[in-house]
Every structure is written in structure tokens, then in C-alpha cells.
Amino acid sequence: MGKAWLRDYIIRRLFYAVIIAWGILTITFILVRVGPTSPADKYLANLAARGEEPAQVIAAIEARYGLDKPIHEQYFSYIGNLVRGDWGWSFSTSMPVVKLIETHWIYSFQLILFSTILAALIGILIGMYSAVRQYSKTDYIATFFSFIGISIPNFWLGVMLILLFSVKLGLFKTYYDTGIPLLSLANLKQLILPVITLSTGMMAGYTRYTRSAMLDNLRKDFVRTARAKGLPERVVIGKHVFRNAVLPLVTIIMFDLGSIVFGGAYLTEIVFGIPGLGRISFNAIFADDYAVVVAVTLISAFLILLINLATDIAYAYLDPRIRYD
Amino acid sequence: MTKKGIKRIAGKFGGIKNLILILLAALWLLTLLVDTLVAGRIFTPLGYLYLALGIVFLIYVAWPLYTSRRLVGYYWQRVKVNRLAVVGLVFILFLILLALIGPLFTPDPTAANFEEKNTPPVGLSIEESIYNAETGQFVTKVVNGTWGHPLGTDNKGRDLLAMIISGAGVSLQVGLLATGIAVALGTFIGVASAYLGGKVDNILMRFTDIMMTFPFFLLLVFIVFIFGPSLAFIVLVIGLTGWTGVARLIRSETLSLRTREFISAAKALGASDGRIILAHLIPNVVSLIVVIATLSIPGVILAEAALSFIGLGDPAVTSWGMVLRAGQQSLDTTWWVAVAPGVMLFFTVLAFNFVGDGLRDAFDPRSSV
Numbered sequence: 177m178g179k180a181w182l183r184d185y186i187i188r189r190l191f192y193a194v195i196i197a198w199g200i201l202t203i204t205f206i207l208v209r210v211g212p213t214s215p216a217d218k219y220l221a222n223l224a225a226r227g228e229e230p231a232q233v234i235a236a237i238e239a240r241y242g243l244d245k246p247i248h249e250q251y252f253s254y255i256g257n258l259v260r261g262d263w264g265w266s267f268s269t270s271m272p273v274v275k276l277i278e279t280h281w282i283y284s285f286q287l288i289l290f291s292t293i294l295a296a297l298i299g300i301l302i303g304m305y306s307a308v309r310q311y312s313k314t315d316y317i318a319t320f321f322s323f324i325g326i327s328i329p330n331f332w333l334g335v336m337l338i339l340l341f342s343v344k345l346g347l348f349k350t351y352y353d354t355g356i357p358l359l360s361l362a363n364l365k366q367l368i369l370p371v372i373t374l375s376t377g378m379m380a381g382y383t384r385y386t387r388s389a390m391l392d393n394l395r396k397d398f399v400r401t402a403r404a405k406g407l408p409e410r411v412v413i414g415k416h417v418f419r420n421a422v423l424p425l426v427t428i429i430m431f432d433l434g435s436i437v438f439g440g441a442y443l444t445e446i447v448f449g450i451p452g453l454g455r456i457s458f459n460a461i462f463a464d465d466y467a468v469v470v471a472v473t474l475i476s477a478f479l480i481l482l483i484n485l486a487t488d489i490a491y492a493y494l495d496p497r498i499r500y501d
Numbered sequence: 502m503t504k505k506g507i508k509r510i511a512g513k514f515g516g517i518k519n520l521i522l523i524l525l526a527a528l529w530l531l532t533l534l535v536d537t538l539v540a541g542r543i544f545t546p547l548g549y550l551y552l553a554l555g556i557v558f559l560i561y562v563a564w565p566l567y568t569s570r571r572l573v574g575y576y577w578q579r580v581k582v583n584r585l586a587v588v589g590l591v592f593i594l595f596l597i598l599l600a601l602i603g604p605l606f607t608p609d610p611t612a613a614n615f616e617e618k619n620t621p622p623v624g625l626s627i628e629e630s631i632y633n634a635e636t637g638q639f640v641t642k643v644v645n646g647t648w649g650h651p652l653g654t655d656n657k658g659r660d661l662l663a664m665i666i667s668g669a670g671v672s673l674q675v676g677l678l679a680t681g682i683a684v685a686l687g688t689f690i691g692v693a694s695a696y697l698g699g700k701v702d703n704i705l706m707r708f709t710d711i712m713m714t715f716p717f718f719l720l721l722v723f724i725v726f727i728f729g730p731s732l733a734f735i736v737l738v739i740g741l742t743g744w745t746g747v748a749r750l751i752r753s754e755t756l757s758l759r760t761r762e763f764i765s766a767a768k769a770l771g772a773s774d775g776r777i778i779l780a781h782l783i784p785n786v787v788s789l790i791v792v793i794a795t796l797s798i799p800g801v802i803l804a805e806a807a808l809s810f811i812g813l814g815d816p817a818v819t820s821w822g823m824v825l826r827a828g829q830q831s832l833d834t835t836w837w838v839a840v841a842p843g844v845m846l847f848f849t850v851l852a853f854n855f856v857g858d859g860l861r862d863a864f865d866p867r868s869s870v
Contacts, residue, residue: 192710199711204723211727327851329803331810332843335829339840343833350832439718443807447829457719458811461726473723476716484714 186489193485200477204470205254209247258474264467268460273471276456282358284452288433288441290371295378296429302379303386307394308413318383325380330440334373334447341369352450374444378432385428389421396420423495430487438476519779525556546733547674554681565787579863586859589852596669596849603666610667610819614658620644622653622661622837655838656831661824665841668821672849675736675805676798682740683801684794687747692782694748695755696774706752713745721804725813732815735808739801747793754786788864795857799850806846821846 245253257263263273306318342350348369356362393399394417402412442454449455453472460468533549566573580586621627627644652661694705724738758764759782767777808814809822821842828839 192707195707196711196714199708200714203711203715207724207727212729323851323854327799327847327854329806329843329846329850331807332825332839332846335825335832335839336843338829339832339836343836438716439807442718442722443811446811457722461722461811461813469723469726473715473719476719477714480716481714 268463299382307390589855607663687744691751
């Protein structure tokens with residue numbers, strides 16, 4: 177088995193990734209340009225609101241944003257700046273956007289990390305159990321709760337958890353405290369409610385996916401053969417069925433990370449006041465701070481691009497049955 | 502014009518149904534043009550969306566359903582077996598009735614009345630500290646829920662029931678309209694991509710990849726932030742960004758249909774690409790479209806609710822997300838304001854999920870999850 181096709185495949189995937197990255201940059205550029213107000217307008221309005229004279233700085237700002245240049249030059253300088261790592265200036269926090277993101281990404285990361293691990297562990301376990309004992313009482317209960325889990329709006333769940341555990345019972349603080357060091361038990365404690373909020377929907381989704389993937393494989397011929405050979409049920413389920421079900425699951429978990437989890441984390445951070453990327457984007461919206469909103473959207477899209485790329489390549493390595501031509 | 506003449510012209514457009522569709526679409530465009538050029542509105546922006554989707558609905562859903570009543574009866578028998586799907590359907594019908602009739606019996610959801618603020622729902626009572634100006638002291642008073650405000654009021658004295666009913670209307674409008682746009686667009690792109698293949702397929706699918714790489718909700722937030730919130734615009738944006746998943750599914754389904762014999766037969770008989778797509782391919786993916794549409798509605802409703810919740814909703818209408826936002830800000834006093842809209846959202850989403858699952862099982866018993 178030659179590895180040449182794999183190399184070609186990776187090169188092609190990288191090429192596609194570059195095209196997609198270019199598409200993402202272009203679409204955001206067009207949206208910002210076509211929008212009824214330009215970043216400079218909002219900046220000027222902000223200055224005027226503070227009682228400063230916009231006329232004095234108008235030329236400087238136009239030069240800063242390159243608005244006096246023709247549109248294609250603006251486009252190239254926009255992409256050039258982003259590639260060079262100049263993501264603009266956040267005037268509401270008075271620091272470069274890159275710096276702002278450097279100080280805040282860790283809060284989003286810890287939330288998403290803990291939630292995904294918790295959801296994947298519990299979801300896959302319940303899903304496996306549910307599939308092995310199909311149509312049992314446990315299966316019905318698991319299916320019922322997974323229906324509830326995928327239907328419950330996560331931002332509302334967060335508000336309800338705060339109402340019950342923080343306001344009524346007083347077990348937790350109503351707000352995330354940034355004074356607590358990240359690597360401490362107290363930080364873990366204040367992450368409990370946000371992690372439950374974010375992981376409930378994911379957990380329900382993974383339960384359903386695992387259950388159906390396991391059921392698909394349980395009906396296959398090789399499972400019957402394995403049982404006929406007299407292998408213990410533990411080995412049949414753990415090795416033959418689960419190993420075949422797990423690869424599509426990984427893809428789904430990775431895909432979810434992009435499409436659902438980032439949006440969910442955005443809302444969870446807003447509900448609990450966690451100062452991650454979602455929260456800074458939320459604050460920037462109300463300060464009309466363009467650069468930050470653009471940056472958070474771009475970063476999430478690029479992260480998803482990388483995650484998808486990594487998943488695809490890992491998939492090609494791990495599953496010998498797959499051939500892409 | 503003679504009957505034969507009409508038939509001949511209609512034949513060029515792929516049948517009488519498509520001719521009607523094209524004429525209606527032209528009429529719609531014309532009114533839109535007149536509306537934008539001439540001062541004084543004919544319809545609101547939302548009205549145009551309703552009209553456009555109404556046309557598509559009549560031709561692609563209502564008319565086929567009417568002409569194949571026997572088949573509909575058969576599928577209804579199969580959906581009926583699924584108790585949860587029926588319950589979900591009943592709840593959705595109840596919600597539609599609530600949104601249509603409710604506003605006639607409830608007060609204005611935006612009318613503040615500070616005399617009656619912080620009233621709990623019927624059957625509950627809370628203790629409230631009230632400042633007495635004469636004695637200069639706080640007096641604890643028990644406030645009981647009244648039938649005047651069955652679900653209570655918020656901290657501005659607005660009637661919660663009225664707000665919930667208004668929110669039901671907003672959620673249904675957004676859910677149905679935006680899903681309609683997304684599904685129509687996704688179907689068109691998916692079918693065109695699979696049927697035309699080659700370069701078109703490549704370009705359309707790369708574009709789909711780009712759109713899918715944006716996290717859906719963050720893209721929504723980004724666009725609404727730039728262009729400003731209005732309900733019609735939010736509907737349009739959700740519709741124009743939410744088609745990617747639909748396009749992928751429809752494409753893979755069409756790819757397997759494309760090689761089937763009836764398509765070759767239609768081609769051999771000299772049917773045009775447009776006719777094959779509209780008259781042969783799309784009718785064959787309708788059951789899939791119906792299932793996808795039903796299962797997409799919850800996501801769309803939640804997206805709008807989340808937008809209003811973070812303060813990017815249309816400020817002119819009272820939606821569930823907005824009520825929830827108000828509720829979170831006064832969680833320690835009027836907690837019921839935060840509970841009610843979420844409960845409604847939850848049951849609405851659950852109902853559409855139940856119905857969608859029921860429909861999928863009815864159309865394809867093999868793919869039960």
C-alpha cells in the first residue's frame with residue numbers, strides 16, 4: 177500500500193483550505209464594505225459622542241483604514257494586514273485586537289474543552305449502553321432525555337441554572353470571577369454551571385449519534401461471525417462494534433465543535449459573564465467596535481477550518497478502508 | 502389566445518405549473534420594483550417574503566398534496582402511529598392559533614404600567630419591599646397574582662402573557678419564513694450542483710464549504726451587527742446563510758437519482774435541463790425536503806431567540822429572546838419573566854423535533870434514529 181495517494185490527498189486538502197481561507201476573508205471584506213456604515217463612521221460617531229472634533233482626525237482615520245484608496249487596494253491591504261498579524265485597533269478597550277484576544281482566548285478554551293470532554297464521555301457511554309440494550313427501559317429513558325437535551329435552548333438552561341443554584345440556593349456566584357486563578361479548584365467550581373449549560377445539548381446529540389452508529393454496526397455480518405466464534409460479548413461490543421462506530425463519531429464531534437459549540441460557547445459566556453472571545457465580541461457590538469467583532473468571527477472560522485483539515489487528514493491515516501481519489 | 506397556444510408556450514417553460522410560477526414571480530418582482538421606486542409602501546418587507554413563499558408553497562406543496570390525496574392519506578396513517586409526532590403537531594397548531602388569535606384578547610405587550618409591576622403569576626404570591634414616602638420606611642407587602650395578568654408582569658408592569666403571545670408570532674414567522682428561504686435555496690443549489698456536475702458542481706460545493714466554515718451563529722451576529730436588526734432582515738439573513746446543510750443532503754440524494762432510468766428516459770424524450778430538474782428531480786426529493794425543513798425550523802427559531810437574547814433582535818417587536826433577556830436582568834425579583842419564554846421555546850423546539858422525526862420514520866422506516 178503506497179502512501180503516495182495520501183500525500184496527494186493532503187496536498188489537495190491544503191490547497192482547498194487555502195481557497196476556503198481566501199473565501200472567508202473575501203466574504204467578510206465584502207460584508208464590511210457593503211454594510212451601511214463603515215468602521216470609520218462608527219469610530220467617528222464614537223469620537224463625536226465623546227465631544228471630540230471628528231474633522232481633525234478624519235484624514236488620519238481614513239489613512240489608518242485606507243479608505244481613501246481605491247477598493248482593490250483596500251482589499252489587498254486588508255488581507256495583507258491580517259496575514260501579517262495586524263488585526264486592527266480596538267478603540268473600546270484601547271489595545272490592539274491581537275493583544276485583546278491573547279488575554280481572553282483561554283477563558284473560551286477552558287469552557288469548550290471541559291464541555292466537549294464531559295459531553296463526549298457521558299454521551300458515548302449512554303449511547304453505547306442504549307444501543308446494546310435496545311428497547312429496554314433504560315434505552316427509552318435515554319432516548320427521551322436526549323430529545324429533551326437537544327431541544328432545550330442552552331442560553332435559557334444557563335439562566336435557569338443561575339436562578340436555581342445561584343439566586344435561590346446560593347450555591348454558586350451569579351457571575352464568573354476573573355480574580356480566581358485559572359488552575360484552581362475554585363475556578364473549576366465556578367465552571368460547573370457553564371459547563372453543564374454548554375454540554376447538555378452536545379451530550380444529547382452524541383448519545384443519539386452513538387446509539388444509531390452502534391445499532392448500524394450491531395446488525396452487520398461480522399458481528400454475527402464474531403458471536404458465532406464464541407467471543408465474549410464484551411469483546412464483540414468493545415472491539416468489533418465500537419471501533420467501527422467510533423470514526424464517524426469523531427467526525428461528528430469535530431464538526432459539531434465548529435457549527436454548534438462555538439455558537440453555544442458564545443451564548444454561555446454571555447449568560448455567565450465569562451470574559452472569553454464571545455463575551456468580548458458581545459461587548460464590542462455595543463461599543464460599535466468593528467475590529468473586535470470581525471476578528472472573533474474570523475478566528476472562529478479559521479479554527480474550524482483547521483479542525484476540519486486535521487480531522488480529514490487524521491481520518492485518512494486511521495481508516496485504511498478510505499480512499500480519496 | 503387559444504388553449505393550444507397557452508399549452509405550447511407553457512411547454513417551453515416546462516409545463517403550465519412552471520409558467521404560473523414564473524408569472525407570479527415576475528409579478529412579485531414588479532411589485533417589489535414599484536414599491537422601491539414609488540413612495541408609499543404596498544407591502545412591508547416581511548409581506549414580500551410571505552408572498553414569495555406563499556407562491557412556492559402553493560405550487561410545490563399545496564397543489565401536489567391536493568392531487569395525491571391518497572398518498573397523503575397513506576403517509577398520515579404512518580405518522581399517526583407515532584404518538585409523540587401527533588402531540589407535537591397539535592402543539593404547533595395550538596401555537597399558530599395562539600399567535601393569530603391571542604393578540605385580540607391581550608393588552609399591548611409593550612405598554613408599561615408601573616402601578617402593576619412585579620406581579621407574580623396567578624396562584625403565586627411574593628413579598629415586596631415598598632418605600633413609604635410618608636413614614637420614610639420600607640414596608641413589606643404581599644403581592645398576589647391576579648387573573649388580570651395570568652402569567653404576571655415584569656419590572657415595568659408589562660403583561661407577560663401578552664409578551665409570550667407576541668413572541669409566539671415572531672418565532673413562528675421567523676421559523677417558517679427563514680426555513681422556507683433556506684430550504685428553497687438549498688434545494689436549488691443542491692439539485693443544480695448534482696445534476697449539472699463538473700465545474701458548476703465544483704464551484705458551488707467550494708462555496709458551500711466556505712459558508713459552512715463560518716460558525717452559523719457567529720456569522721449571523723456579524724451580519725446583523727453590520728447591517729442593523731430588523732425582523733425582515735434577520736429572516737432574510739438566516740435564510741441566506743442556513744442553506745448549506747440542505748444543499749449537501751439534497752445534492753447527495755440527487756446524485757443517486759441522476760443515474761436512474763426515468764431521468765435517462767426524460768432526456769431521451771428531449772426534455773430540457775430545467776424541465777428535468779423541476780418536473781423530475783425536485784418532486785422525487787420532496788419527502789426529504791419536508792423532513793429537512795421540519796427539522797431545520799428549531800435551529801432557526803433558536804437562532805432568532807439567541808439573537809434577541811444578546812440584544813441584536815428587532816427592537817420593534819417583542820420576541821421570546823428579548824423577554825428572556827429582560828428576565829435575566831431581574832432574576833432576583835421577577836424570576837417568572839425568565840422562565841416563561843424559555844419554556845415556550847423549549848416546547849416549540851421539542852414539538853418540531855417530534856414532528857420531524859415522525860415524518861422521517863413515515864417516509865423512510867429504515868433510517869430511524
